[in-house]
Amino acid sequence: MTRTVSMIAAALxxxxxxxxxxxxxxxxxxxAFEDVVAVLxxxxxxxxxVPGDAPLQGSDGHRHTMNVKRGADGRGTPALRCTTxxxxxxxxALHAPPGAPDWRLPPPAMRMAWLGLAPTALxxxxxxxARNGGRDLSxxxxxxxxxxxxxxxxxPGPGREPPRLTQPELIARFVEWKDAGAPCAASxxxxx
Amino acid sequence: xxxxQLVVNGERKSITxxxxxxxxxxxxxxxxxxxxxxGCGIAQxxxxxxxxxxxxxxxxxxxxxxxxGKQVTTLEGLPxxxxxxxxxxxxxxxxxxCQPGQIMSAACLLARTPAPTDxxxxxxxxxxxxRCGTYLRIRRAIHRAAGxxxxxx
Numbered sequence: 001m002t003r004t005v006s007m008i009a010a011a012l013x014x015x016x017x018x019x020x021x022x023x024x025x026x027x028x029x030x031x032a033f034e035d036v037v038a039v040l041x042x043x044x045x046x047x048x049x050v051p052g053d054a055p056l057q058g059s060d061g062h063r064h065t066m067n068v069k070r071g072a073d074g075r076g077t078p079a080l081r082c083t084t085x086x087x088x089x090x091x092x093a094l095h096a097p098p099g100a101p102d103w104r105l106p107p108p109a110m111r112m113a114w115l116g117l118a119p120t121a122l123x124x125x126x127x128x129x130a131r132n133g134g135r136d137l138s139x140x141x142x143x144x145x146x147x148x149x150x151x152x153x154x155x156p157g158p159g160r161e162p163p164r165l166t167q168p169e170l171i172a173r174f175v176e177w178k179d180a181g182a183p184c185a186a187s188x189x190x191x192x
Numbered sequence: 193x194x195x196x197q198l199v200v201n202g203e204r205k206s207i208t209x210x211x212x213x214x215x216x217x218x219x220x221x222x223x224x225x226x227x228x229x230x231g232c233g234i235a236q237x238x239x240x241x242x243x244x245x246x247x248x249x250x251x252x253x254x255x256x257x258x259x260x261g262k263q264v265t266t267l268e269g270l271p272x273x274x275x276x277x278x279x280x281x282x283x284x285x286x287x288x289x290c291q292p293g294q295i296m297s298a299a300c301l302l303a304r305t306p307a308p309t310d311x312x313x314x315x316x317x318x319x320x321x322x323r324c325g326t327y328l329r330i331r332r333a334i335h336r337a338a339g340x341x342x343x344x345x
Contacts, residue, residue, distance in 0.1 A: 067318035079316035
């Protein structure tokens with residue numbers, strides 16, 4: 001009997017822990033998303049999340065040298081694939097190609113381009129499965145957490161500036177935004 | 193020191209070297225295959241281009257570990273055919289230093305795109321720099337190798 005009561009109490013406590021302490025707060029969620037935007041539009045992410053056919057390079061976002069192009073599958077053109085130069089890991093030499101497993105751009109049919117988007121437009125693009133590779137918010141979180149090329153952005157090798165947040169900080173801010181209802185504006189239009 | 197097994201120009205090789213050793217070092221210093229050239233050492237010029245399982249790679253930044261168990265082809269191992277003949281017919285090389293890399297990239301292009309357009313050639317070859325400026329001859333030679341009639345400008 002005592003054991004049953006404690007099991008019920010534990011179950012109730014677990015339920016209580018899962019429930020949000022407060023109702024979703026769009027304003028707070030939006031502030032978190034603005035931090036996410038700062039990462040997504042940092043040079044390490046935006047260089048490949050571009051609308052055009054060429055990736056960018058450097059902190060100034062210049063066009064990738066050697067006329068490198070996205071290609072049919074996002075992995076370059078014949079004889080000039082991303083992996084012609086980019087390896088599975090960074091090269092220690094300054095100005096040598098950075099590296100991570102499966103170095104690539106988004107494919108041409110799903111460009112996931114964020115370059116130049118205002119935060120609200122970026123938010124809507126990010127959440128739209130038709131424009132984000134068919135991902136829901138959990139899959140986006142998994143991409144940020146588990147994809148090796150995302151992890152590379154936070155350890156980009158010599159001469160490259162990492163984003164403002166660390167990867168754990170980015171994920172925390174993303175989750176905060178998601179748990180606040182993933183708002184794409186500072187306040188919910190339905191409130192007005 | 194670990195040992196890495198790979199196949200170079202059809203021959204099995206066992207290389208004892210640090211896995212991070214650039215493939216170019218192994219080819220030139222260990223195996224005496226000197227067609228692939230050291231140009232910049234940071235994948236900016238293309239002079240060191242070889243094939244790894246048929247794909248063009250810059251061997252100066254490709255660690256030996258990436259080549260483990262794979263087929264490496266250098267210019268020495270590229271079957272002689274229309275590509276080399278076209279290079280001679282068009283008298284492409286001047287100083288010649290970049291040409292092994294140029295030919296390896298061209299071979300990779302033609303394997304995937306047998307009749308490339310000018311634009312496709314430019315896209316594929318843009319990572320191979322030629323200080324002598326033989327780009328137009330390279331383009332003509334690739335067209336010739338692809339069986340397209342060429343005329344000198």
